[in-house]
Amino acid sequence: MQETLTLMTGPPQTSFSVILMWGGKGLQIGQYASVAADINAGENSHLLIGYNRGNESWENTRKCTVNDNSGVTNCSQPTLSDKELANLPYSTLTGDIHLDKNAALTLGKALYTGAVKAATDSTFSMASNSKWVMSSGSTTGTLKMAPGASIVLSDSTQNNVLNVMGDLEGEGEFELNTRLAEKSGDSIVVHGLASGSYTLKVKDNGGDPVQDGRMQALMSFNNPQQDFSLVNVALAGGYADIGTYRYRLTRQENGIRISFRRIRISFRRIRISFRRIRISFRRIRISFRRIRISFRRIRISFRRIRISFRRIRISFRRIRISFRRIRIGLRRIRIRFGRL
Secondary structure (H helix, E strand, O other), X not given: OOOEEEEOOOOOOEEEEEEEEOOOOEEEEOOOOEEEEEEEEOOOOEEXXXXXXXXXXXXXXXXXXXXXXXXXXXXXXXXXXXXXXXXXXXXXXXXXXXXXXXXXXXXXXEEEEEOEEEOOOOEEEEOOOOEEEEOOOEEEOEEEEEEEXXXXXXXXXXXXXXXXXXXXXXXXXXXXXXXXXXXXXXXXXXXXXXXXXXXXXXXXXXXXXXXXXXXXXXXXXXXXXXXXXXXEEEEHHHOEEEOOEEXXXXXXXXXXXXXXXXXXXXXXXXXXXXXXXXXXXXXXXXXXXXXXXXXXXXXXXXXXXXXXXXXXXXXXXXXXXXXEOOEEEEEOOEEEEEOO
8 A cells, every 4th residue: 555645734835955755655735735845756656736636546635634632633535616626725836846757746726836857657647727837848758637737838038848758648728938039939849649639828028020931839749650630739819919920820740840820911913803704684573563763853974984895795584574554754854975
């Protein structure tokens, strides 16, 4: 049976220099906890940060109480309602995490700030209300994201690369900072197989990009066995407005890269041409009943009008026009044709 240490703290933040987890051991940073420490998780160990409900026993957050009189500690694994979970504050962890072979990290309702260095066969799971802010470039093994999970690759002062050495699974959001004018920015590189749907939220911190035809790579898939029908990547809102241009995602190099492509809208020298117009009236019936048309003091002037009909074909077939009880009164009509 694996041993798990549950760390329950409250404000202010509790600080450690380094927390060492030996192989096969577990550590939970529970509800309301705020911790600053680097954590080294040994082989087959497991680390849980914030409230979470999972499939394995160690993935369920424990709540422990100590009897002041007897000194006995009692722990339970409570299940919060959606309302209780929404009102629950985020647990926080600040520091770098190292995951050894087969180690597992689960981020529940927590805000984690730091860098991850993980073995390829380790696992990093993020719950739907978790957020990871990378302090520097990071490497994970398999990365699993639940809908609503978010990873912020950097602030505006540096470029960070997230290398996913294992598989990328689930559905989540990546926030990236770019400087297109300098052809630099954050990026994600998946070395394993990717599946699921992901949203890229891009913020540019430079000036207007130089329009030299080059594109900024945001996400790369390096596995030659990648099936791109299993992964969907989209920009938040469908596009990004940077400088005076609007950008959308496009795929390059046989679908290996997701990059920006500039959209240009131009209206120049619009020509409208009507050629070989055919008008066909078939089985049309027009009936005028009890219509009175009166023209009084109408002057019609045609000056310098040129009408050109080229290759126009008009076909009237089976047209029936019926005039019944039509009275047309024409009074004082003057029609002047001048310089037609």
